[in-house]
Amino acid sequence: MISTHKLYLSAGQRQLVSDLEWQVRQGECWSVIGRNGAGKSTLLRALAGLRAPDAGHVALDNRPLSEWPLAELARQRAFLAQSRSDAFAYSVIETVLSARHPYHDNRYWEDSDDHAIAIKSLEAMEVADLAARDVRTLSGGERQRVAIAAMLAQDTPLLLLDEPANALDLAHQVSVMGIVARLCREQGKTAVMIGHDLTLAHSVSSHALLLKGDGRWLAGTTADVMRADILSEYLGHPIEVIKHGKRSIFIPNEDTQ
Numbered sequence: 001m002i003s004t005h006k007l008y009l010s011a012g013q014r015q016l017v018s019d020l021e022w023q024v025r026q027g028e029c030w031s032v033i034g035r036n037g038a039g040k041s042t043l044l045r046a047l048a049g050l051r052a053p054d055a056g057h058v059a060l061d062n063r064p065l066s067e068w069p070l071a072e073l074a075r076q077r078a079f080l081a082q083s084r085s086d087a088f089a090y091s092v093i094e095t096v097l098s099a100r101h102p103y104h105d106n107r108y109w110e111d112s113d114d115h116a117i118a119i120k121s122l123e124a125m126e127v128a129d130l131a132a133r134d135v136r137t138l139s140g141g142e143r144q145r146v147a148i149a150a151m152l153a154q155d156t157p158l159l160l161l162d163e164p165a166n167a168l169d170l171a172h173q174v175s176v177m178g179i180v181a182r183l184c185r186e187q188g189k190t191a192v193m194i195g196h197d198l199t200l201a202h203s204v205s206s207h208a209l210l211l212k213g214d215g216r217w218l219a220g221t222t223a224d225v226m227r228a229d230i231l232s233e234y235l236g237h238p239i240e241v242i243k244h245g246k247r248s249i250f251i252p253n254e255d256t257q
């Protein structure tokens with residue numbers, strides 16, 4: 001689905017990602033994990049084609065991103081940014097309908113199918129009752145759910161999500177992450193998402209990419225890479241993993257001895 005080839009990303013003098021050789025296959029759900037500033041958002045933006053690599057390239061379906069026409073790319077991947085600012089008084093429904101533009105090659109206006117898809121996406125995020133509201137009046141969590149609804153309405157095979165659980169209450173964190181996991185499992189969508197909650201990431205992801213922040217990285221199944229010793233090293237803090245039934249709970253060790 002999406003892959004990186006000898007990919008290098010840097011910020012100023014700092015190498016964030018070095019020689020990343022990474023394959024994300026259809027139906028997989030990846031979490032990108034690392035400390036603040038490790039380069040997670042930078043990598044996600046490079047995967048979305050919003051930031052050029054310093055070296056190497058990203059390929060979508062074996063075709064370098066640079067060779068994809070933008071309109072076609074918008075039908076392949078949707079990107080949820082970490083933060084957004086709303087300068088204009090758009091309504092919630094208008095915001096979600098705008099995600100349908102990649103399907104409007106020869107026309108300006110959306111049709112009833114677009115409306116049905118937009119409403120369904122708002123319902124999935126439990127914000128359909130806010131459809132007529134000005135987006136600037138929403139709470140942080142409501143705005144985040146509307147942004148995810150817009151992403152669902154874009155209906156792309158690949159979902160790139162930068163901290164989707166940001167600003168959400170506990171119940172919505174679990175339901176939003178559950179929706180992404182189900183889209184991968186049941187509809188064959190592919191997801192790459194950034195998150196800091198290791199327990200939640202482990203419960204919904206099939207794979208994880210760890211970034212050390214100095215260029216080093218490790219990719220594999222969650223079983224292979226989300227181990228206490230490896231996570232402790234990559235996150236620079238001792239972490240314990242506790243088994244609770246089928247679940248793994250990740251706890252930062254508070255022992256400062």
Ligand SMILES: Nc1ncnc2c1ncn2[C@@H]1O[C@H](COP(=O)(O)OP(=O)(O)OP(=O)(O)O)[C@@H](O)[C@H]1O
Nearest residue numbers: 010011012016034035036037038039040041042043
């Ligand atoms: N234009 C820039 N000039 C210099 N440094 C930059 C620039 N843009 C980003 N950086 C730095 O690049 C590093 C990686 O940023 P990035 O946003 O990818 O981190 P992140 O892993 O997503 O962090 P967080 O968990 O805090 O969201 C950070 O140290 C950031 O300060």
